[in-house]
Amino acid sequence: MIDAAERIVAERGMPAMTLRKVQEAAGQANRTAAQYHFGSREGLISAILEDRMGPVDRARRELLDKLDTAESEPAVRQLTDALVRPLADNTVGRPGSRYARFLAQVVADPSLAEIARNHVNAGSVNDVIKRLEIAAGGGPVGRAKVEHVVILASFALARYEGSGEMSDRVVDTLVDSCVAVLTGPRE
Incomplete structure (x- = not known):
């Protein structure tokens, strides 16, 4: 049903996306299967985020662990790469993925902000976001810049997903664009 x-x-x-349409698309004959497994539409959205972010979180954690064992503090670009690249690899880099397009819609929908926030507050994404907020100046400005980077990355990856146009060069350019947002003027 998640797929x-x-x-x-x-x-x-x-x-x-309604529970009924998901059941039909998944070929579920039991009319209450989605309700039973997820409880609600929001429960299903949360289950998708949890399922898809698992591999992204593990890859991001590996990158952060490598940065933490380095002798110097990680640069903004390294932290931004740790935010963006695992998501790119597990969306645009995963054949048949539709997750980047799904995630962009979750990020864009204010009514889903709480669900998205719950997933951001768990795992490695929370760690890298906090570090980037500090690097971007901290406080409300740093928070806003990181939020803009998350939106930029989500929509850029959604744009490339399924197009066959994604490459390491495109990811590098996306990371560069995100770094420019984070390190740009603070006022």
Whole structure:
């Protein structure tokens, strides 16, 4: 059902995803299967985020652990790369993925902000976001810059997902763009 829900959102948008449509797309004959497994539409969205972010979180944690064992403090570019590259590898770099398009819609929908925030507050993404907020000047400005970077990265990856146009060069350019946002003027 997770694959079916992700596909519906990627192809038709978040409003098209209902528990009933997900059950139908997944070929579930039991009319209460989605309700039983996820409880609600928001529960299903949360389950998709949890399922898809697992591999991203593990890859990001490996990058952060390497940075933490280095002799010097990680640079903003290294931290930004740790934020962006694992997500790129596990969306655009994963054949058949629709997750970047799903994630972009979650990030863009204010009514889903709490669900997204719950997933950001767990795991390695929280660690890298806190470090980037400090690097971007801290306080409300640093928070806003990191939020803009998350939106930029989500939408850029959604744009390339399924296009066959993604490459290391494109990811490097995306990381460069995010670094420019983070290190740009603070006022």
